Every structure is written in structure tokens, then in C-alpha cells.
Amino acid sequence: MTPWAVLFSIAVLLLLLISGKVKPAIAFVTLAGLFLLFGFVDTSTLLMQYTNPALATLLLLLMVSLALERSPLLDWLSRHLLKGHPRLATARLMGSTAVLSAFLNNTAVVAAFLGAISRQQRIAPSRLLIPLSYASILGGITTLVGTSTNLVVNSFNLSASGSELGVFQFSLVGIPVALITLCVLLWRANALPHHRLEDTDEKLSYFLAADVEADSPMIGVSIEENGLRSLNGLYLLEIERQGRLISPVAPDERLQAADTLVFTGEVSKVQALQRFPGLNLFGHQADNLLATNLVEVVISHESELSDKTLQDVDFRSMFSAGVVGIRRGGKRLEGQLGKIPLRVGDCLLLAVSADFRQHRNIDRNFHLLSGSFKRPQLTKNESVMTLGGFASVIALATANLLPLFHGLLLLLGGLLLLKVISLAELRRRFPFELWLIIGSALGIAQAMENSGAAAVLAEGMQWMFSGYGVYAAFIGCYLLTLLLTETVTNNAAAALAFPIAWSTAQAFGVDPMPFVMAVAYGASACFLIPFGYQTHLMVYSPGRYKITDFFKIGLPVSITYSAAVLVITPMVFPF
Template identity: 45%
Template sequence: MPELWVLSCILFALVIALMAGLWTPAALFFIASLTTYLLGMVELETALSSFTNASLVTLVLLIMSTAALEKTSLLGKLSQVIGRGSLASTMAKLGISTALLSSFTNNTAVVASLIAVVRRNQAHAPAKLLLPLSYAAILGGTLTLIGTSTNLIVNSFVENAGLVPLGFFEFSMIGIVIVTAGVGLLVLLANWLPDRRDESLDEALPYLLEARVAKESKLIGKSVQDNRLRALKKLYLVELERSGIRICPVPPHLVLQSEDILRFSGAVESVELLHQFDGLEWFGKQQAKGQNLIEAVLAPSSTLVGRSLKQSTFREKFDGAVLAIRRGHQPLKGGLGDIELQAGDVLLVTPGDGFCSNTKLASEFAAVSGLDLSVRLDPRRSQWVLAGFLVTILASLTGVLPLVKGLILLLMSYIAIGAVSLSELKRRFPFELVVIVGSALSLANLMLSTGLADDIASFILGAINGYGVFAAFVAVYFMTLLLTELITNNAAAALAFPVAYAIALSYGVDTRPFILAVVFGASASFISPYGYQTNLMVYNAGNYRFSDFVRVGLPLSLLYSAIVLLLVPVFFPF
């Protein structure tokens, strides 16, 4: 009994910390798992065995394999459908193509590769396509076992519980209905999304830029108006700081003095306008040597979240200087170096020589645009990469070769032909995901062995007041969906599985429907931009507001949920 209460406190603290975003999910799961070991609740060998689960190894190998797939022409060819025909036909082609690609390759890579293409198209407003692009990638993850990391994480729990592993296409029929209906709904809802191409840029792209009046500047002694600082195209002087005192709004006749700090709000291309003023030292100017600027979106797991640029020593850590910061449509105030960063913030960076090779880019940023981390493969090697991946999947499906062995051989062949390098694989190793899954497996075993999962299951069964097994199935699905929106999909799957498993056992029915409730529930992140990484990527790229996600994501979530709740019991009876 004491163990049960201690574990309950640990898990409660874990959920609260995940919702509050105190640390990265990997750090929080590891601390929770480590605490159970230190308290003697689990043996070291048992805890470590969770990190060698077959599905976890498969997930790691798949993620590293996509490093070569992303360099092929496959994603580039998909861009050819953008902007051709009406909005409805473009949305249908883009949605189906994205979903199919996301069913066997990394959906984050698919979305990242297409964001720039969608933004450049002239036929349709990017805001009409980018959010549906993210949703289509999420829907595509329901087509196969390897469609999303969440599916493989759940499968690792299935294997750990001694059950028959999920099949590669086991739930594909339901996924096909979801993708078809979901893309069809997105075609209709695309018209509900805003067309912000004509909005004023002070509303649409409120980057915060900062500059200081140098001691020898010719701007000194002249007013703001005489220096033409109020007549800049797409750039607006919003604040002046003098001797620690902030002046906002800035009077046009205010005479500038040495060391005045000027803060502007405007579009990313307006940075160039600051060059025309002699003696105006803008933030990050010393590192600017004519290189292309980079937009980097902070990931929810980034160590920069909750800290300012000064506190994080950004320049030293990444060899890059931040010129400006953008936070959706929210106007930022205060010193550029003092702003507390949040997940989803877009940093405009002047990269140094070592920025591109920094191994922390993948874990700190959800997306980095303006930066091509990999060069396209030549046609011969590109064909080998695609053919090799296809053969590996087919060999696994036909039972000729286990998927893990096939992926190991595939990666060895990629290294041999130069499609990927060892240093690249080292950089792409999903360390945080391994920590989350390994720690979560250990915690899930404890939830089952201590009886905590049974107690939570009993509480849920009591809440639905004996309405039967279908009501319990619905409760498990919505519990997982809610956790997904609050604490991200992988964490939701980790916490929901042992409860779902215990509920199925309490009814004495097949566990498969409840397992699939977790699989589909953990992928149902449509209402919030923070529940899934691709949502966060398009949130800023498409200039969206939170209400846009609710307007389109809520109907899609309702349709998705209705299909899952109706079809899972049909294909997988209790």
C-alpha cells in the first residue's frame, strides 16, 4: 500500500510538471523513473531492460533511416502539387500526398520540407494550406504501425505486457477511413481559414528588433521625425529606452541622444532597413557578415524556454546572434535580450560558422528555415535509398527478415554508399525519445504491479456507473485525447496505456480495442498548437492564432473521434 501511494504522488507530480512545462518531458520522465529506483521500488536490471525494448530499438532505427530518405527527391516532387488548380483540388492533392508520405516516413520532416514551398506559392494564401498540411500529416500517422512514433511507443508497451505485437497494417482500414474523411473535411474547412496576405505587417508579423544609437552616430541631436525613423516601410518604432526609462509611444519630436535604445516592430525583411542609418548598432550586428538569416522555432522541449537570451548565453551556445523575436501575433515589449522565451517563439538568427553543425539544433528547435542541413542525393543514390527502404519494409511484412535486422542492414548500406555519415546519425539519434519511452515503460510496469492502474481503472469504471464495456472504451479514448492536448502525444500514450490495459482486464474482454483507443487518442492533437510538433511548426509559419486551431481542429477532432469510436469495435470486437 505505501508503494502505491508513493507511486501515485510521483505520477501526479509528473503530470503537473508536464502541464506546467517545468522541464523537458525527457528530463521529467527520467527523474520520475530514477526516483522509483532510488526508493527501492524497482530493481536496476528491470529498469535498464526497459531501454532495450524491441519496439523502441525499431523506432530509433526508423528515425535514423529517415535521415537518408529526407535527402531524396521524394519530398521535393510532392511540392509540385502545390498551387495547381483550385483551392479544393490543391488541398485534396496536398492532403492525400502528405498523409501517404507520413505513413512511412517522419511526419515532422514532411511538414518541414513543405512549409517553404507552401509559403512561396502564388495561387493560394499559405494560411489556407499550412494548417491542413499539419493535420494531414497527423492523419497519415494512423495508416501504419510506423506512421508515428506514438504507434511504436504503444507497441513497446504491448510487447512488454506479453501481448501479441501490433501488425504493420493492423489498423490501416480504420486509418484509410480517417484519412479519406479527414482530408475531405479539410477541403471544406480550408475556406474557413483566414487569408492574411493583405493584412498590415505590424499585425501579421510583429518581429521585435532592437538597435542602439552609437556615440559617434549622426542621428544624435536630431528628432525621431527628422531622422525619418517614423517613415520606415513595414517597420515601426514602438519604444525608446533612455537611461533605463522606457518611452512608449515615442513622440515624433523627441531628440535622440547617445546610447538611446530603439525598439521596432515589423516584418523580417525590414532588418535591412536598419543598414541605412549611420551609427545605429542593431542587436547582433557584430556577427552579421552578409550571411543568410535563419528563422528558428523554439521546441516545447527546448532548454531555452523560460529563459532570456542573456540567461541562456545563446551566442556562445549556438554560435549565432538573435536579431529579432516573434511570438505569433502578440506584440513583444522590453529589451530583446531580457524577454523570457516561450515554446513556439520564432528567433531571427544571424548564424556563425558553427551554427549549422551544432548538434543541439534538432532538440532545441521544432523547425529551422532558411537552413538546408542536408544536400540532395544524386539520382542513383536517391533511388537506392528509396528502393532499399521499400525492400526492407516488404521483407518484414512477408516474414523474410525481422524489421530490426532489416533496418540495421539498411543503415549499413546507407553509410556504405555515403547517403548518411556516422556523425549525422549521431546528431539524429533521438536521445530524448529513448529516455521518455524507457522511463515510461518502467513506470507503466510499476503501475500494473502495484495495482495503481487497477485503482485508476476502478475509479473510471465507477465514474461511468456501469454503462458497460463500450462506455469504458470511450472513456479511455477521451482520457488519452485530453492528455495529448495537455502534455503531448508520447507522454499521453505512456500514461494512458496501463490504465487502458487494466480496464480491459477488469472486464475480461480483448485488450485490442482499448490498446487502439490509446493509439488513436494519442494522435488526436488538432485543437491546440502545442500538442503536436507539426502544429507548432505551422503555427508561426502560417501566421495563425489559437482560434484558427479551434475553428478547424474542433470539427476535425469530432469527426476523427466519431470514426474511431464507431469503427474500432467493428474491426476489433470486445
Template identity: 45%
Template sequence: MSIQQAAVAAIFVVTIGALVFSRWRASHIFSGTLLALIASQLIEIDTALNKAINPGVITLIALMLASRALERTSLLKLFARNALESNESKSLIKLTGFSALASSFLNNTAVVAALIRPIKKQNKIAASKLLLPLSYAAILGGTTTLVGTSTNMVVNSFWMDAGNPSLGFFEFFPVGIALLASGLLVLLLNRGRLPDIQIEQDEKQYFVDVKIKPESPLVGKSVSDNQLRSLNSFFLVEIIRRGQSISPVRPSHIIEPDDRLVFSGEISHIEELQTLPGVRLFAEHTGLMSDNLIEVVVASHSGLIGKTLKSAGFRALFDAAVVGLKRNGLQVPGKLGEMQLKEGDNLLLAAGRDFKSRKNLDKHFFIISDMIVEQPLSTIKNLIVLSGFGLIMGLAIAGVTSLLTGLLYFIAVCIGTKVIKTSELKRLFPFDLWLIITAALTLAEAMTQSGLSDSVAHLLHQLFSQQSVWVAFIGILIATLVLTELVTNNAAAALMFPLSMSLAHSFDVSAISFVMAVAFGASASFLSPYGYQTNLLVFNTGGYRFIDFIRYGLPVSIVYVVVTAVLVPYFFPF
């Protein structure tokens, strides 16, 4: 191995190690990878810039921005209102079927986020019986088309960067539809494995921190005298006094200055607490809380993880204050400002006027519900968006125009008709993903130029030399699947792609079959709440434990691997 190959190998190994074992954001890790490649002169900066404008990457970004217009249409809202029935099996079939269909063309995170709210508010069926299948169905549906998941688009960008024409819109469909059908069948047959977690409506799961001012008329009187146990929408569960917790709270407890009262209740009726004399809520934007409450989930790549609200400068960073916090379906009392945030935490925010225009929201949160009433699209605008998107997809499939060209025109029309705003596009721009793909493409180029990919492929070829090429294909598939559970789907696809190409060349077979192994393997996140965004969304809302993903997801993963191992070589021969 040459010095150049050793240097690239070291950067590659450190990148994987950092992704698996550190808490750093993937974008920061890949930024370091890119800088290391340039600083060590293993790659030219012009090469990195060319990777940044790869047509596949730009198409992915355009698609993610265009999906905002589709989210605003009445399609998801209409289905959400009519999907749930008293019969669990019927509701499950409806939800998983629609989630899979919608995720074939729309951003699957947006689809799941839109359906979470009606599921958690209904009381016919435990939300834990529906949310995990909803997430898995969205993942499976995304495998059926080129635009169904960002993973397919990422793989396509690598494929195009290697000098190949873009993969077709329905290139993934023969294998994807089989995975979808078999996966949905497994989901339905194994619904008994889903936990029956009885959680009250989400509003009642939030805790609100109220501080007693020294001049408050509540001071010196008992809880009973202040009628703090007689509120209509809130229940007093804890008093925090000089850093010590008093729980359970007895009616005879006397209120003292600077006490913090922790209430549990329906956050939509927050004004009931605001009317208490001489108190201040943790979120000081009291004038905003009645009509500007926004629920978010802390993303796994957020820089807020491990920090408290105060140390992160939360209010200045987002023009928002935290009203309540909930963790993994469990109530989390205590002083909100002193709690360290974790991935998957639900936060209820009182948002200021500048909140929606902040460009850093998607770097830290998934917005899953918004109590600010957004004006619905008119019938004409609904028609423009839905028919316009259908038209550009049809033209792209027919080869009349490229998908990128169609999406750019679609976005322009949506801006012109005020369906979406330029400020929204700035906020939604997936800068982190763009940076990750650019760095990964550059790393792949360095691996190819240095000969490292060929060297590794030669070693793997020797390892599998006594076996068939099909066994090597299975090895790439399973390695990608394991990696996606550890470092997320897009990072797994980016890291495994160059190795898959070189291994295919070492066997002197068509590379497309190995590339498809990476694409489908990187989408197979059924064993962990952290491998895919939709899993993280439902993890907290459904009150699931990590073991629930393994119990319910393992049969899906096994069937997924078997179907992929059989059908990919059939439709994409070696």
C-alpha cells in the same frame, strides 16, 4: 490498498499533475518518476535498464534517425514547388492528400516543416487557410501505419514489453484509413471555419534590434537626416531609449548614443542594416548573418521558456545569436535580449560553425527553415535513399526481416554514401523521448507488479459494471484523447497503456481493442496547439489563436471519436 500500491499511485498521480500543471519538461518529470521508483525500491534498476533497450523503443529511435535521410531527398521539395495553385480547394486537396500520404511513412513533423516555407512565401492564398489543415492531415495520415507516428511506435513498444509480438506494419490501416478519409472530408467541408489572416511574408514580420554606438555619425542627427525612413527593405518602427519606448517614430526624432532602433523588414536583406555607420546588431555575429540565417520554433518542452536570451546564455549554449523574434504571427518589438521566451516563438538565428553539431538543438527547437544552402543529393543518392527505404519497408512488411534490422542497414548505407553524417545522428538522437518511454515502461511495470493496475481496473470495472464493455472502451478512448491535449501524445499513451490493459483483463476480453483505443486516442490532438508538434509549428506561422483550433478542430475530433468507437471493436473484437 497496500503501502506499495499507495506509493506507486502517489507517484503516478504526481507525474500526471506535474505534466498538466507545471512548466517542467516532460523528460525531467519522467526522470523524477524513474528515480522515485528506484529510490523507494518499488522497482529494480535492472528492470529499468531492460526497459531502456526494449526492441520497440530502439526501432522507434532508428526510424527517427533514418527519417533524416528521407528529408534530404528531392521528394518533399518537388511537391512543395508544385502543390500550390490559385484555386483554394485544389491547393487544399493537394496539400492535405500529400501530407497524409507522406506522413504514413515519414516523420510527420518533418513533412509539415518542409511544406511550411513554400506556403508562407506564396501570395495566392492566405497561409492561415492551408496550414491548420496541413497539420491535421499529417496527424491523420500518421494513424494509418505502424511507423506513421511516434505514438503508434510507443504503444507498440509497450505491447511488446507485455510479452506480445510486434504489431504489424498495417495493423492500424483499416481504422486509420477510415479516419483519414472521414477526417479529410471534414477538413474540406469546414474550410470556411478557417480564419483569413492576411500576414505579409514571414521575412517582413521579423524585428531586428540595432544599437547605436556612442561614436556613430548618426548621433545628433534626426531620423530624416540619417535617411532611416528611406531604407529599401526595412522600416523603423520603434526607438528604445533608456528603457522607454518611442513609437511611432517621427522624422524629427533625434538619434542619441545607445539608442536601440527596432526595424521591421525583409531579413534576407540584413546587410542593408549592417552598412549603417556606427551601429551594432543584437546578434554580434555580423559576418555570418548574410548566409547563415536559420529559422526555428521554440518547442513546448524547451528549457528556454520563461528565460530571456541573456539569462539563458543563448549564444554560448547554441553558438548562435538571435537576429529577430516573432510571436504567434504578431510583431514583437523591443529589446530582444530582455524578452522572456515562450513556446511557439519563432526565432531567426545567426548561426556559428558549431551550431549544427550541437546535440541540444532538438531539445529546444524545431528547425523550420535554413538559409544555409545545403548541397542537394545527386540523382544516384536520391535513388539510393528512396529505393533503399522502400526496400526495407517491403521486406519488413513481408516478414523477411525485422524493421529494426532493415533500418540499421539503411542508416549504415546512408552514412557510407555520405547522405547523412554521424554528427547529424548524434544531434538528432531523441534522448528525451527515449528517457520518457523508459520511465513510462518502468512505471507501468511497477503498477503491474504492485497490483495497482488491477485494483484501478477493478474499480473502473465496477463503475462500468452496469454498462457494456463497449462503454468502458469509449471511456479509455476519451480519457486518452483529453490527456493528449493536456500533456502531449506520447506521454498520454505511456500513462494510459497499463490502465487499458488491466481494464480489458477485468472484463475478460481481448486487450488489443483497448490498446488501440489508447493508440488512436493519443493521436487525436485537434483542439490545442500544444498537444502535437505539427500543431505548434503551424500555430505561430499561420497567426492562429487558440480558439481557431477549437472551432476548426472540434468537428474533426467528434468524427474521429465516432469512427474510432465504431471501427476499432469491429476490426479488433472484444
């Protein structure tokens, strides 16, 4: 029963990941701990997985990327790519994003372009942001360092075979797949919604929540008599009173103490609320907030705010800023802002104090969309040194003159020595969750091998595809990975699918490399829904998209991508 108990526990893990009720890091670490407790894997073997050289290479790359993402090159490109005819500008944006994402963290690339696209007026941002996100994925599949997913697969491959994948081993399949899919994406970009900033009938504005103080002279006076119907650019949408909503609000409705007034409209006209005595904007005097700058941000996938409310985290103390409004994709949020659980990808409009830029947790929690606040950038010399050093590391690793791990370690040491990056920043941005997920997943894979669960899987896959051949099994492994990446995170999908693909290759007695590549490319094939990939969540609210927008564009992209992978991979990596 031991193999079946292991397989059952992994099925439970998958269900928990799909439900979203348990964070991946907690789920993977817990299962690895249970396997250790029941003797499916011993202590030394499990600890070795957390120090896997390929996993260490991934962590080093992410830490070096903290310096690379502050290069002024990305900002310079973002200012020059969107000139000329809209179709040509879209093609330039997609091409540049794909090339940069082949070597840089695709989250950093999307973050660099996100603000410039959101602020410019020439082309509707909704026509550009999904292509930006998809192009970053397509660029990432072309090299080992292009996406964390490829490096995760490399970790599993090293553990299973004892050898690492080459920097450009993904390119022979990845480049033609990316080019073919980019052409389809450019064609389908015209089908994206056209949400221009000046389209007032389509404008999705923020919600402003203001509380009526107990001693406010506005109490007992009607909405019309208070002048709340003639605001410049703002509209009183609803009143929250003692746990119930009053909507629409009648002109003769009289205010009561502790009412929460919810406004919508042009948030740039938020100063209109200053003239009302005894009216607090999210629990603070409006005068104090409105004397500061307005900054628009997107909650990042690294943020500690996810699934918490503003009241839970004491947002104002944490960031020296007040939240003026929240929006999520194309959906209007209702109720008090302070009680809304936040999600990765939410747009927040912040009224920031002068101390906002001094907070060191800004980069970890937010991507900047607009406002006067800018992240500190590398100087010209620092940028040249960082980009040159990184290019040298890649070139030496490609030529087999210096292992990638060694080169990245030396580069990180140099960046620390020259104070391009600090130890404090490394501590704040260290990817603990990813390290825990992959280390635990490697331990789980080892437990599957030790318990015989991997052999049971291999026999099952062989039985399932015995009448159809190895190519059908290859397609099955790819489609399984694709399904997982659309329902859980891409890295978790790779971690769950790799042992199955490896076991299948062994069952058929063929070279496992095409199956390894099927997992790598399948785990990056997240095009249908926005919740499985961090760059999709980054563009979801700024583009004011609906889930159907991703599906409408993503379906032909996913079909094209999958067909190209399934045809080209066996040609380059024969069974």
C-alpha cells in the same frame, strides 16, 4: 498505502507535465528513479525497459528517417502540389501529406512542405498550413511506422503481452478514419484566416532591435531631426530606456545613450538602418550583419534553444548568425530581442554569415522557411537506394519474412557504410529525450504492476463503468487519452494512458486490443490547441495563426475523428 503512494506520485507527474515547468524527460526519469529507490521496481527490470525491442525499433526508425527526410522527392512534390485551383491544390497537399506521413516521419514531411508553402504567392499560407499539419497526423495513424505514438504504444503492448503489433494492423481503422476526417478538414479549410503577404493592414512583421552606442552622434538629437521618422519600409515602434518602454514615440523625443530602438515593418528594408552612425543591430555593427544573407527559420522541437534567450546561448557564436527579428504566431513581441525566452515554433529572421551553412547543428535546431541557404540533399542514386531500401524493409516486415527491427538495423548499417548518413549526424540527432521518456514510462508501468496500483486502477475503472458496460469503459479510456494529448505531449499521453487502458480491459475480462487501439488513436487526436504536437508548433508562426484558429478548425475535426474511431474500432477489434 503503497498502491496509493504510487498513484499519487503519478498524479503529481501529470500535474508537472500539464504545468510545463518540468520537461517530460526530466519528470519521467526522476519518477522512475524514485520508484527504483523505494523498491517498486528492481534495477534489472528497469534497465530492461530501456532496451525494449519495440522501443529500439522506434529509435532505429527515427535514425533512418534522417536520411529519408533529405530525399529530393519531398522538395519535388512541394513544387508541384500547389498548382491549379486552390481547393484542388489544398486537397492534393492534404492527400500527399497523409500518404507520405504513413511511412515517413511527419515532422520531416511538414518541414519539407513548410518552406515552399511559405514562399509561394498563389494561395495564402494561412489557408494551407493547418491542413498540412492535421493531414500529417491523419496519415500517421494508418500504419505502425507512421507516427512515434503508434511505436510507443507498440513498446507498451510488447511489455504487457509479449507480442508486437503488425505494420498495417492500424490500417483497417486508421484508413477509413483518416479519409472521413480529411473530408471534413477540406470542408473547414475555407474558415481559416486569409493572411496574404501583400495585406499590409494584416501584415505581422518582425521586430528589429537596435542599440544606440555611447559615442553615437545621434544622442541628444530628436527622432525627427535624426531622420528616424522617414525610414523606407520601417517604423520606429518604441524605445526601451533604463527598463521602461516609451511608446508611442513622439517626434521631439531625444535619444539617450544605451537606448534600444525597436522597429517594425518590412524587414527586407533593414538596410535603411545602415546610414545611422553609432547604431548597433542586436549588439553588433549593422554593417557586419547587413552584408550577409537573410534566412527565415522556425525553431524545431529538437532545438536546444527552447526556454532560453539569445543572450543565454551566445547565439551569434553558436550559429555564425545574428537574429534580426522574432515573431510568435499572431502575437507581437515587445522588448529587447536578446532577452526574450524562445519557444518551439518561433520564427526567427537571421542575418547569416558565410559560415552559417557549415554549422552542423542547423538541422537539429531549425526548419528552413526562406532564404538562399538550403540543406544538403541526397543524390538521385542515394535517394532511390534509401527509399527502395525502406520500402523493402516495410514489405518484408509485412510479409513476416524479416522483423522490422532487423530490417531497419540492416538498412541503417547500409546507409552508414555507403556514407549516405554519418555517425556524427546520428550523434547530433539521436532522440535521447524520447528514449528516456519511453524507457522510464515502461519502468513506471512495471512499478504500478508490482505495487498493486494497476490492480487498484482496474477495480476503480470497473466500478466506474460497471453499470454501463465495456463499451462505455472503452469510450472513457479513449477520452482520457485525448484529454491527456491535448494537455501534455502525445507520447507522454500514450505512456500515461496505456497502463490504465490495459488494466481496464483486464478488469472486464475482455480482449485488450480495442483498448490498446483507443490509446493509440486517442494519443494522436491533438487537434484543438497547437502546443501539444510538434507539427502544429511548426506551422503556428509561419501561418500567423491565433490559438482560436486551431480550435475553430480543430473542433469539428476532433469530433469527426473521435466519432469514427469509437464506431469503427470495436467493429474491427471486437471486445
